[in-house]
Amino acid sequence: MNKPLTYISLFSSAGVGCYGFKQNGFECIATNEILPRRLKIQLFNNKCKYDTGYLDGDISTKEIKNKLFAEINRWRTEHKISEPDVIIATPPCQGMSVANHKKNQELVRNSLVVESIKITKEVNPKFFVFENVRSFLNTTCTDVDGTEKTIKDAINLNLGGHYNILFKVVNFKDYGSHSSRTRTLVIGVRKNLNNVSPYDIFPQKNNPKTLRKLFAELEPLNEMGDISISDIFHSYRKYDVKMLPWIENLKEGESAFENIEPARIPHQIIDGKVVFNESKNGDKYARWYWDREGPCVHTRNDILSSQNTIHPSENRVFSIRELMLMMSIPENFRWTNQSTEKLNNINVLEKKMFLKKEELNIRHCIGEAVPTGVFGNIAKRIKQVLNEKVLTATEINNIIKKKELNNIENLISFINSEFKKIGLENIYQIAEYSNSSRQENSAFFTRKDIAFSTVKDLPDLKAKRKIRILEPSVGIGNFIPLLIEKYEDKEEVIFDLVDIDSNSFIILKNILDKMKLPKKFKFNFINADFLTYKFNEKYDVVVGNPPYKKLANNQELLSKYKVNSRNNETNNLFAFFIERAISLGNFVSLIVPKSLINSPEFNVTREILKEQNLLKICDYGEKGFKGVKIETISFLLETSSKKHSETIQIESYITATMEEKSKNYLFSDKFPYWLIYRNREFDQISEKLQFDIFQSFRDRQITKQITRDSGKYRVLKSRNIGNNQILELENYDCYIDDMEKLAVAKFLNREDVVMIPNLTYYPRASFLPENTITDGSVALLTLKNGSRLPTKIDLDYYSSKEFEKFYRIARNYGTRSLNIDNNSVFFFGLLKGI
Secondary structure (H helix, E strand, O other), X not given: OOOOOEEEEEOOOXXXXXXXXXXXXXEEEEEEEOOHHHHHHHHHOOOEOOHXXXXXXXXXXXXXXXXXXXXXXHHHHHHOOOOOOEEEEOOOOOOOEEEOOOHHHOEEEOHHHHHHHHHHHHHOOOEEEEEEEOOHHHOEEEOOOOOEEEHHHHHHHHHOOOEEEEEEEEEHHHOOOOEOOEEEEEEEEEOOOOOOOHHHHOOXXXXXXXXXXXXXXXXXXXXXXXXXXOXXXXXXXXXXXXXXHHHOOOOOOOEHHHOOOHHHOOEEEEOOEEEEOOOOOOOEOEEOOOOOOEOOOOOXXXXXXXXXXXXOOOOOEOOHHHHHHHOOOOOOOOOOOOOHHHHHOOOHHHHHHHHHHHHHHHHHHHHOOOOHHHHHHHHHHHHHHHHOOOOOHHHHHHHHHHHOOOOHHHXXXXXXXXXXXXXXXXXXXXXXXXXXXXOOOOOOOOOHHHHHHHHOOOOOOOOOOEEEEEEOOOOOOOOHHHHHHHOOOOOEEEEEEEEOOHXXXXXXXXXXXXXOOOOOEEEEEEEOOOOOOOOOOOEEEEEEOOOOOEOOOOHHHHHHHHOOOOOOOOOEHHHHHHHHHHHHEEEEEEEEEHHHHOOHHHHHHHHHHHOOEEEEEEEEEOOOOOOOOOOEEEEEEEOOOOOOOOEEEEEEOOOOEEEEEEHHHHOOOOOOOOOOOOOHHHHHHHOOEEOOOEEEEOOOOOOHHHOEOOOXXXXXXXXXXXXXXXXXXXXXXXXXXXXXXXHHXXXXXXXXXXXXXXXXXXXXOEEOOOOEEEOOOEEEEEEOXXXXXXXXXXXXXXXXXXXXXXXXXXXXXXXXXXXXXXXXXXXXXXXXXX
């Protein structure tokens, strides 16, 4: 039996919006609303499986939270649901400060928004969807840490470590509603859902219906108080008859304030005098249009004086049924425990009594709802994503072998025949792994979720209608769909796509053709070496994943690249790509090896980056590229800004965190390289140590070919090094007789040499014994700068838990970039006061 798809709905009012999830087969674990009369409407629609799922009350209280988590545990036990698939939250955004009666009488802003964030973080659903007003993201809130920041920053900093998040202001009329409603959508996708981005579950565009088409089946209502015989919810709501002259002659789009005759202009009689009402907006007492989608439906849709509430040709406000149609609320949605069919069969007096009691509540619920069709659209897309077949590496390799896709003609034929059947992401992966030149060109497939993390923080470039994007090593173009989504609102987007592999362009052109993109997206294909090609443009954005490849064996090419480079210490391609990208782009976002932030080889490259307005670093560690033994990061910088930001955003797949930190703090000259995880605990330990004591050496000459089972000098390896001792391991020792040509010989029988295992998070140290030497798995540390000799107390400290914590931060939580070199040896300090 398949497990059901599940969701939790917070601040759900009458459940109008999230009814779209129910329509798509999702089970509601729990729904929360503070007003009982609105929560009852959800009960009428059988939203939850269990009565205990209806949470009546304030979700910020311990009592209601306990009920929520009890319900989650019930589903975990009875339905084997490890976590809900989706959390939906539409929290009221108070805007004004409200008193918080906790200590210091501090002000807490928009606490219900923060409750949504806290619950999402604790529940950890696969997806979350937040919806609110247009100004939502820039509104101030008091975050969980007690500091005030924008709601967007609070969401990012609390949830951005676990989720890829898309923030977008949209008009719901384009996404499943038939009324204009500009709102903010925030969509998060948990990062462990590989090859899924928030764009995949963002609602698809749908053209809204005009009111003429939408109301085509509804009967006219021309007499005040009329109720449709076939539909109790289609009725003419009464109002003061003195207002009828104000609106009866209005044409579509006109307001009563545009009337010329004084008696037809909205007014009051005060002390026998006519006092005209104020016209603050042109949409008061205004008649809407037949051949447009509906207006924005507000809470006070029951009165003529509200915004655009008047029917296009009849002298009344829109009926409940008309509002439901505009808000894409299905006909079978129930506002009462009685069916619409039953209500239609009661007598007229009973109908009027029912409407008198229920109409205002129903109208208010509609006015504050998310259109059902919009959330239904999102639910449908989540369902599709979770049901999509993602091919495994084994399946991909089997397809490539069986179909002989290493042949470019066969691959193109396969793409043409299978594109719609297996989906774009599977096509990308098959095409990438079919490329026999990928190792030679150091081209590695960038998963969609990783590509999204580099694209999401690119600027919106709101002031520009036409933009130009450069991708310096495009491969088969898996960044392109995300960039198209990012800049879909532009009038024209020109892509200059560069790659040294001509076969990649054959595949890419074929894929782009199958995507059937609008003509405003234009592509130039440049089959050339990015580092030597002459560009004549300055680009708004340079983005991509350049090759990582050492050129030590190609001195001619290396010399050519170094002509325009400030870094003469490196022979790695990606460092040259960084410099060239900076010279060409206003904004640059690239995925590169993590060694960039700490290796001595890239000291100069780091200085070049610091000269720019560096905005973000994202640390993927080894999670960026499966099967590739390399750690990666991405960075985002701005080259055109005269004023540099003082802080930088650090996103980490390693610690599942998102933080905003001072650049001066992380890039401090006190340390030999960037410390992107530096914190207070690190600083406290730093105070105990005197740094920059040692220089390091690692052997590059001793191999199995020159060692023996016995001999004059014992060769120690990393596993031999204990805490202030040498560990004896069975069948592990090896020896060497001739030291004459070995560089490591200069350390033989010296009393000041400290051994530390290379490539470990569990540092330990011992002095080098007599007549022994080490291979490259051990770093040999010797004093510099006239320091005192280390003692056994110093060496003991290196194996302590405290130093281990410190050392992990000092090495930026690296896993493969853990070689002890003349940068990282800096952190093996000597204790002060000894």
